[in-house]
Amino acid sequence: MRESFRTESKEWGPFLHLFKQEQVPAKTVLLNEGSVSRKAFYIEKGCVRAWFNNDGKDVSFQFFIEGQGVSSIESFRTNQPSLFTLETIEPCILRSISKKDFQLILDNSPIIRQQIEEHTFQRLIFYQKLFLSRIKDNPEKRYRDLLENNPEILERIPQHYIASFLGITSVSLSRIRNRR
Template identity: 60%
Template sequence: MKQENVQPKKWEIFSPYFKQIEVPAKSILLQEGKVSKTMYFIEKGCLRTWVNNDGKEITTQFFFEGDSVSSIESFRTNRPSLYSIESLEPCVLQTISQKDFQDIIQNSPELKDNLVEHLFMRLIKSQQIFFSYLKNTPQQRYAELLEQHPEIIKRIPQHYIASYLGITSVSLSRIRNRR
């Protein structure tokens, strides 16, 4: 979720590659099954990733200010994305296209190193979430979520948190009431 921010001055020299957009809440930025052509860097707002499981949305991750989001495997391979990306709040996003990303990778060792480090941090966080889901109870995952991102309770609707934890909203209410 929260990534170490790259020093803003380093990013400024690459601003011609980025385009700022504003999107309202509940905007689908990438639909599951479509090829990802854009990477998003969140200046303001919150995004989530989710999968469709027989018509039921299952939230897989939340992203906040300072995070980058894309279906990186789709973005890099031109294969259909395994999940959707949606805004949960009105967002201000910096975007970069596949082509510009490739140009940076090929022509700018400094930004390439920064992006590679950023993507490694994202991979590490994704692995932590995956293994937490395998090893921990919903109560433990909720406690981790609160510890790492206390703002989630204020910013994320309860049904998305429940979906992320793999439980119903009623079960989440019970967990919250025990605290």
């Protein structure tokens, strides 16, 4: 889940003026499911979750923390409605960028273009692993993997979001935690 890229690197320096710094409180929706994404975000501080509505129940499927970029890349690139919502979990300090300014960076920096391609590729790998884990692993194995690979998530994210991410109820998550 930690597929970060750094906007502090020297390559990004000439373009930092294109980013708008935003301070947003917890539980702020950055993008609604069904809306077209007009911004991409870089998280300086805080935590964001990606979730979708499944018959009235929200299902968390990814969490983003400091040093990571987040957007509905499919919507951002294609102007199609987003398949999910982006919402802050904690108060956040974000840098946002418009599609036009993002494209300007890509057009003018082959190094940044390569970084973004690698970031996108890493995100694809994450989704592939998540998809296969949902098919072949039981919730306890998914919890152990989360504990091993992303312990900071378990410390920062409310239990009901973690349960949703694992595809179980909060009660089931409590049982799994108590077995450890």
